[in-house]
Amino acid sequence: MHDTTVTPSRFESERFLCVVLHDVAASTRAACMRTLAAIAQVADVPVTLLAVPRYHGETPTPDLIDWLGSRSRKGDELALHGWRHRDELAPEGPLDRLRRRVYTRGEGEFWAISEREATRRIDAGVAWFRDNGWPLAGFVAPAWLLGPGAWQALATQRFEYTSTLRELVHLPGRRSVKSQSVVYSTSSAWRRQSSLLWNWVVPRLESRNPLMRLELHPRDADFTAVRRSWQKVLERALRDRRAVTVADFMRHDRAGAPTQVPAMTVAPSTQWQSTTAE
Numbered sequence: 001m002h003d004t005t006v007t008p009s010r011f012e013s014e015r016f017l018c019v020v021l022h023d024v025a026a027s028t029r030a031a032c033m034r035t036l037a038a039i040a041q042v043a044d045v046p047v048t049l050l051a052v053p054r055y056h057g058e059t060p061t062p063d064l065i066d067w068l069g070s071r072s073r074k075g076d077e078l079a080l081h082g083w084r085h086r087d088e089l090a091p092e093g094p095l096d097r098l099r100r101r102v103y104t105r106g107e108g109e110f111w112a113i114s115e116r117e118a119t120r121r122i123d124a125g126v127a128w129f130r131d132n133g134w135p136l137a138g139f140v141a142p143a144w145l146l147g148p149g150a151w152q153a154l155a156t157q158r159f160e161y162t163s164t165l166r167e168l169v170h171l172p173g174r175r176s177v178k179s180q181s182v183v184y185s186t187s188s189a190w191r192r193q194s195s196l197l198w199n200w201v202v203p204r205l206e207s208r209n210p211l212m213r214l215e216l217h218p219r220d221a222d223f224t225a226v227r228r229s230w231q232k233v234l235e236r237a238l239r240d241r242r243a244v245t246v247a248d249f250m251r252h253d254r255a256g257a258p259t260q261v262p263a264m265t266v267a268p269s270t271q272w273q274s275t276t277a278e
């Protein structure tokens, strides 16, 4: 069992680490298990698992559902990560095509869809969690890309948080907690190289931040240099940080927040960054 309790009185001086695993689905489960095993080699920490109900159109298997249920009972958090994950709409012009087909490699499902369509997909995802009896606090868009329709849809939902590459965002109200993700890209050799460099830099830049986010993908254990890099980040972070799920971090951040500044609104802050696409 993981100890996920955070004592509010110690909160201000405490430092936290959130470990997040993206793209959890039936077809990625074996790779997810390898990554979770590589995390466990370093430490037994709670992980936030971003589950995709119909990943690339596939149907979730009973094995996946049993496994997610048992991870949830053991102290991991399950969060909703889109519906199909894929951005299926036609790009509007060359720049849009570059962003959506090259930068995110077509995985920004919630970037261009309308509020209505975003609501439909989120509702279906929420129903999937409910049918399986899983607690649900967070919605994280594929590739962290929330377009205007998706933000509008989230405003009418009951999530406690969402996140982007650079921040966690409380819902409702959008008060944000800045924290640049440590995230790797493994799809090609040059992406792996640039992410190793990037992830040497980010933990150093973020070392004074009370929250560090390590955001992993299913294949992140399959490339030795990448695996060793994030295992080192994890090991170092745990010297003076406590690992908690994102939902737990957000609840305690909310509880410890100074007297609410009236609904401080953060502009949707999706930013393009060449080395950190999903």
Ligand SMILES: [Zn+2]
Binding pocket: 022, 023, 081, 085, 141, 142, 143, 278
């Ligand atoms: Zn994803």
